Amino acid sequence: MPSAWGHTRLLETDWRLITQESHCFSCGSVKGLIYATVLMRPDRSISVLELKSVKKKFKAASFAQGVNRDVIKSGAKMLGMDLDHVITETIEGMKKAKDLLDLN
DSSP, X not given: XXXXXXXXXXXXXXXXXXXXXXXXXXHHHHHHHXXXXXXXXXXXXXXXXXXXXXXXXXXXXXXXXXXXXXXXXXXXXXXXXXXXHHHHHHHHHHHHTTTTTTOO
């Protein structure tokens, strides 16, 4: 999934745009990691996916090699959020859209 980072020129004073771009920067990569994690599950279900499962895959550099872990870490830092919080919130958002994502 391509990142939207850097496609807009921002003024440092426009906090809403900076925050919006930071969300795109961080969550796009997190979504890819979560989606790959779910696809590897026998039931392809996001409904019961837990943070620890995604964190385990996050640490495995050989899993979802196209997902840049440094981008995820940097995005969380830019948002001023803990990495666990960013992953958890993204999981919850994806659960709400599970039908659109073709996940159980």
